[in-house]
Amino acid sequence: MNGNVEVVVIGGGYGGVTAANSLARRDGVSVTVVNPRPEFVERIRLHQRVTGSDDATEDFGKVMGGNVPLVVDTATRIDAAERQVSLAGGGTVSYDYLVYAVGSGAADPGVPGAAEFAYWVSDLEGAERLRSALDAAPATAPVTVVGAGPTGLETAAELADAHSPGSA
Numbered sequence: 001m002n003g004n005v006e007v008v009v010i011g012g013g014y015g016g017v018t019a020a021n022s023l024a025r026r027d028g029v030s031v032t033v034v035n036p037r038p039e040f041v042e043r044i045r046l047h048q049r050v051t052g053s054d055d056a057t058e059d060f061g062k063v064m065g066g067n068v069p070l071v072v073d074t075a076t077r078i079d080a081a082e083r084q085v086s087l088a089g090g091g092t093v094s095y096d097y098l099v100y101a102v103g104s105g106a107a108d109p110g111v112p113g114a115a116e117f118a119y120w121v122s123d124l125e126g127a128e129r130l131r132s133a134l135d136a137a138p139a140t141a142p143v144t145v146v147g148a149g150p151t152g153l154e155t156a157a158e159l160a161d162a163h164s165p166g167s168a
């Protein structure tokens with residue numbers, strides 16, 4: 001490979017970190033990861049953030065190679081012609097190759113009332129909001145989980161576990 005190839009990875013989740021670590025092992029390749037927060041968020045543990053049984057974060061230093069710089073910012077625009085990513089903080093990063101690994105979010109509910117009254121657990125902020133709402137509610141308040149995919153099932157089980165007799 002001639003010269004240094006610059007790779008920018010947008011999103012420091014499982015996909016982005018795995019791609020960055022793998023690419024950074026190649027000679028002549030420099031990899032930069034852009035992620036909105038300085039901690040790695042464990043998507044599969046966000047339901048545990050709701051009850052506090054796990055904070056669902058990890059130091060990037062424990063999951064990402066030391067030769068991969070992290071830019072803490074949010075990508076707002078990709079200019080493919082200029083090979084440049086604009087960041088919410090006002091800066092830009094240039095690339096030869098781009099990996100777009102921003103994960104998935106909660107589906108647009110399309111159900112009247114859901115946007116105003118429901119909580120989602122698909123990102124750290126959503127999990128925190130649900131945690132605050134549950135903390136403010138009586139311990140006996142009924143909670144309805146809508147959706148029985150991995151997020152719904154894990155959240156239901158986590159909440160049931162946290163409120164079962166004998167739990168801390």
Ligand SMILES: Cc1cc2nc3c(=O)[nH]c(=O)nc-3n(C[C@H](O)[C@H](O)[C@H](O)COP(=O)(O)OP(=O)(O)OC[C@H]3O[C@@H](n4cnc5c(N)ncnc54)[C@H](O)[C@@H]3O)c2cc1C
Binds near residue numbers: 012044074150154
């Ligand atoms: C309850 C549950 C259990 C699961 N269990 C398993 C399991 O046992 N095994 C398994 O293989 N998978 C499991 N999964 C699936 C797994 O969580 C996903 O496949 C994985 O998180 C996808 O990784 P990702 O990197 O694509 O996205 P994510 O992990 O969601 O990471 C995306 C990253 O991109 C960042 N980002 C978003 N927008 C921007 C932007 N504009 N600029 C910069 N950064 C941005 C986000 O902040 C985040 O850090 C589970 C999922 C759930 C919900």
